Amino acid sequence: DAGVTQSPTHLIKTRGQQVTLRCSPKSGHDTVSWYQQALGQGPQFIFQYYEEEERQRGNFPDRFSGHQFPNYSSELNVNALLLGDSALYLCASRPRDRDTGELFFGEGSRLTVL
Amino acid sequence: AQSVTQLGSHVSVSEGALVLLRCNYSSSVPPYLFWYVQYPNQGLQLLLKYTSAATLVKGINGFEAEFKKSETSFHLTKPSAHMSDAAEYFCAVSDNLGGGGNKLTFGTGTQLKVEL
Numbered sequence: 001d002a003g004v005t006q007s008p009t010h011l012i013k014t015r016g017q018q019v020t021l022r023c024s025p026k027s028g029h030d031t032v033s034w035y036q037q038a039l040g041q042g043p044q045f046i047f048q049y050y051e052e053e054e055r056q057r058g059n060f061p062d063r064f065s066g067h068q069f070p071n072y073s074s075e076l077n078v079n080a081l082l083l084g085d086s087a088l089y090l091c092a093s094r095p096r097d098r099d100t101g102e103l104f105f106g107e108g109s110r111l112t113v114l
Numbered sequence: 115a116q117s118v119t120q121l122g123s124h125v126s127v128s129e130g131a132l133v134l135l136r137c138n139y140s141s142s143v144p145p146y147l148f149w150y151v152q153y154p155n156q157g158l159q160l161l162l163k164y165t166s167a168a169t170l171v172k173g174i175n176g177f178e179a180e181f182k183k184s185e186t187s188f189h190l191t192k193p194s195a196h197m198s199d200a201a202e203y204f205c206a207v208s209d210n211l212g213g214g215g216n217k218l219t220f221g222t223g224t225q226l227k228v229e230l
Contacts, residue, residue: 031215040223041222042206042220042222042223045217045218048215048217056215090158092218094216100165101148101208101210101216102146104160105159
């Protein structure tokens with residue numbers, strides 16, 4: 001049973017560019033969340049998707065957008081990259097009908113903006 | 115909004131010694147609380163969770179945590195540290211966003227160092 005998978009694992013971009021990160025949730029999970037973890041910090045909630053729509057959003061600008069596909073996989077897009085966007089981006093999934101709040105995390109995509 | 119505070123960004127123990135990592139929460143409703151561990155260059159792995167059943171929760175790798183409502187605490191302990199326990203530990207609280215949605219709010223993390 002594959003867990004949450006993310007790609008790419010590492011990438012380097014320059015300021016002003018755009019990036020797309022991808023996530024496949026754990027089998028049986030239909031809800032996907034994205035978190036940003038800056039160096040030395042705890043993860044911060046970006047947004048959550050289920051039924052192919054953004055349902056909840058954290059305190060992130062509109063440069064951060066996402067998408068969920070019919071197979072429950074998801075993308076995170078960041079436009080007009082800033083140096084401060086350098087971070088580990090974590091995808092997490094859960095089955096929506098389980099309300100314990102536990103999330104299953106992928107290994108993350110480490111983005112470096114130069 | 116719910117929040118957690120982790121006291122001590124760095125904790126160092128000797129191998130075989132007791133591990134105690136502190137977490138206090140702020141919540142207006144009975145919380146769901148979690149401890150996650152993160153090894154270098156990896157994602158987050160769930161150690162244990164409190165979901166309003168038993169107040170003493172046992173997790174993986176010999177870790178356990180006790181939910182104390184009177185102290186609003188959920189400290190993580192392990193009787194005997196092992197070198198392989200060296201990692202960063204995050205306490206988190208689940209925030210129900212309605213409609214089946216939720217998010218985890220994390221503390222700032224505690225880096226555990228285990229020395230010979």
